[in-house]
Amino acid sequence: MRKYLIVVLVMVFVKPYTSLAQINLVPNPSFEDTLTCLYSGLAGINQCSDWYSCRSSPDYWTGCSQIYVVPNTVASYQFPHSGDKMIGIATYATQLAVPGLFREIPGVDLIQSTINGNKYYFSMFINQAYSANSNVVAQLATNRIGIRLTNTIYSPLSPVPINNFADYYDTLFHSDTAQWINISGSFISNGSFSKLMIGNFFDDANTDTMNLDSDSLTYQYAAAYYFIDDVCLSTDSLYAATWTGIKDNQLSQLPISLSPNPANSSININGLISPFSEYRIIDIQGKVLQNQNLKPNSTNSLNIDIAALPTNMYIIQFISANEIVCKKFIKE
Secondary structure, eight states, X not given: OHHHHHHHHXXXXXXXXXXXXXXXXXXXXXXXXXXXXXXXXXXXXXXXTTEEEEESOOEEEOSOOSSSBTTBOSSOBOOXXXXXXXXXXXXXXXXXXXXXXXXXXXXXXXXXXXOTTOEEEEEEEEEEOOEESSSOEEEEEESOEEEEEESSOOOSSSOOOOOSOXXXXXXXXXXXXXXXXXXXXXXXXXXXXXXXXEEEOSOGGGOOEEEXXXXXXXXXXOEEEEEEEEEEEESOHHHHHHOOOOOOOSSOOOOEEEESSSBSSEEEEEESOTTOSEEEEEOTTSOEEEEEEOOTTSOSEEEEEOTTSOSEEEEEEEEOSSOEEEEXXXXX
């Protein structure tokens, strides 16, 4: 009887803890969930679900603007690392470009507060913007890009102080204007914190800069600007190291359609499904909610029951030995 009770307790308490560790604590980590679509002008971080500004005015780059539309952003020409949305932040600016200590710091409320003394693993993808137009002279690279945990509510009117402290920061320069670079690391949480912020938390004296252009005159009026995508914070090192966001396969031309979309109780899949061996339904945190094996060459239509899913946006992945094709749908 005693052995039986021990087994039951292990099943009830240990297994849920293990599954909880393998999630991304950052909501809307790929910035795909949009609150409002700004069709004119530059979209701010407040248009992105769950995210907000803790200092100055981080930007939200989407495909629904008529002026600054991905990939033709005012800061650079760049596709998101995954999906079709990303954010952008300034990590440094010269005094002639923007007087004072200019930093753009976005923040988000975590799905679960950190635990004092626990080790956490962080990763995100960044890309260096490069532009020399009259609106934005983004020709600098910096180090010290990182994260800070907090319980304090910050805003542009009550900004987070730049006091040379971050829970994790990268010491390297990142100046690749073409490819996305993954930066990652680990740290011990020194308290229970409910919020995460991203940016450069070091002042000008403690931030190193690199000029991407040989024009010294342009450098005087320049800033450092980075695109950010696919942010992950987890207690699981392997999960954080392999989490790369929810990618839309932009190369695939396979005609797969979803209807209705939005859907309520079920969704119909039509098109060239036969090459795939499995499908998965994933939420915006990257957690697999449904998965099922498919028989090769059996059918090109499929009906999937989604009645149990909460109202939200989801990704359905079709997986073969050669590729993964992703489609978005909304559960009403």
